[in-house]
Structure formats: C-alpha cells, structure tokens
Amino acid sequence: MIDQKELDDVDRQLINIVQLDFPLDPHPFRTLGEQISISEKEVISHLKKLTELGAIRKIGPIIDTRKIGGDSTLIAMRVPEHEINEVAMQINSFDEVSHNYLRPGTYNLWFTVSARSKSRLLEIFSEIKKMGYPFLDLPVERMFKIGVMFKV
Amino acid sequence: MNVIDMQLIKLTQNGIKLVPEPFKKIAVELNISEEDAVQRIGSLIDRGIIRRFGASIGHRALGIVANAMCVWNVPDKRIESVGTTMAGFDEVSHCYERARCQDWDYNLYTMVHARTQEECEHIAQEISRATGITDYTILFSEKEFKKTGVRI
Secondary structure, eight states, rough: OOOOOGGOOOHHEEEEEEEEOOOOOOHHHHHHHHTTTTOOOHHHHHHHHHHHHHHHHEEEEEOOOOGOOOOEEEEEEEEOOGGHHHHHHHHHHHEEEEEEESSSSSSOEEEEESSSHHHHHEEEEEEHTTOOOOOOEEEEEEEESSOOOOOO | OOOOHHHHHHTTTTOOOSSTTTTHHHEEEHHHHHHHHHHHHHHHHHTTTTEEEEEEEGGGGOOOOOEEEEEOOOGGHHHHHHHHHHHHHEEEEEEEEEBBTTBBBOOEEEEEESSSSSHHHHHHHHHHHOOOOOOEEEOSEEEEEEEEEOOO
C-alpha cells in the first residue's frame, strides 16, 4: 500500500487525467505534460513510478463486449461454504470470467462473465448450470459510471 | 469493426508502453500510420466499442482497500435520476442498472471504494440520504478469487 505522502501533486493530477482524458495523439505523454506544465520525460517517469507501485495497472482500452458481438453478465451463486474454494477455482478456469469474489449473504460467489459471442455465453451458462448450484443471472441494463475513481 | 481495429484492441488491451511514442510499434505492426492508429481508437470510442481509453487504477495500492458492492432497490421510474446521482459520488467507481430476479429485488449496483469498511458504510448512508433509496444491502468483498479485466 502506498503511503499517501509518497504521492505528490503531479501523481494525483496524472491519475485523475489519465483515467478519462488520455490524449489520443502520437505523443500522448508530451500532450499530458503540456496540460500540467511538466516535460514529457517527467510525465513518463511519474507514470512509471505509479505503475511500479501498482497505483496504475495499465493504460489501455476498456472494451464493451456487447458492441463486438459478445455478451456479458454478472452471476451470483449460492455455494456451501466448505465448497467455496473448489467451486471458485472451477469458475476461474473459464477464461471468460474476468472478476470473481466471495461476498457475504445467501448468494456468496459473485463473478462476471464476458464472452466473445452470445452462443459462447450460453455454452458457459449450461456448464455453470451443470454444477448444480442456484444462481442469479444479472445482465447490465444501463450504465451510469464505468470504472473511474477521481480525487485520489 | 474490421480486422485492423480488432488487432489494434488486442495490441493495446494489456496496456501501452510508457515511451514517448507508444503507438509507433503498434502502427508499424499493423502497417498503418501512428495518426491512423490513434484516430481509429478515437473512432472506436465514438462508436462505443471502447468504453474509455485510459488508466485502470489499482485501488489497493492507493490504500483504498475496502470495496463494497452496494445493491439498491430503486423504483423503475426513478432509475435514471437515482443512477445519475449515485454515479456523481467520487467514491463510486461503477454504477450499473441490472435486471431484477425472482427473490432478488435489487436493480441498481454501485461499487464503493474507501479506506475502511466503516467509511464504505458511511458513504452508502450518504447515498441513501441523497437519493431517498432505503432498501439496500452492502456486500463487501471478502476474498478476490480473480480480477483480470475484460479481454478479447
């Protein structure tokens, strides 16, 4: 974990800008530098530091699976506690599972599936059904915010 | 979306390099210009295929170690305004409407991030007060089994 004192103002500014307003031009780091009055070299060294610290995981595209003919959903499954690790590993073995968490409550295993096609999602569904645990299928109907954190 | 666009996503989805011209090598590989590469990314964003192009944040490294999925039962006719209000909270990273299920009335999902579980609970209370939605549950993540992000 990063001690907040380790982050300076430039780090904070960069984290906030690069989440949503990453400049799409051949010299993005130079452009970022111009926006906050530092050099391209400094931008790159700050971003490298933030990446090494794990504060930035990657800079890249966040894809909408449905727009490329795929389909995705969130599944909440009810698994007996003593079986949870084994079932979680079985779920993880699908490449299409991108997130998988243990949460408290009746439905305790929560995972997102993102498949390249609707038919592949149905295939995964039938595999999951075979496991025999009750589950909820919770596809997205509408998005209001898509994974950004400001004011770090 | 054509083959080049697909390749462009594949070559950037694990993160671009932190170098002065991060699109140069990619452009050479695809036999297009750097300008064309960034324009194509812009167009993929405009078409909604890429939801955003930018940094994914490592919450844990930033000391934001408590992650709560708050699920809310929002009357259908209020979903638009409530979703927008919830998305406006800085501590909320994701805000999605999802399908309701039998024996599961919750239809709005927010991911709330903070330093402690108490802080998450406090934020949920504030959200509840701001929106008037009182039927909600907080599901903390007790264990992360998988987190890879969506890839094609």
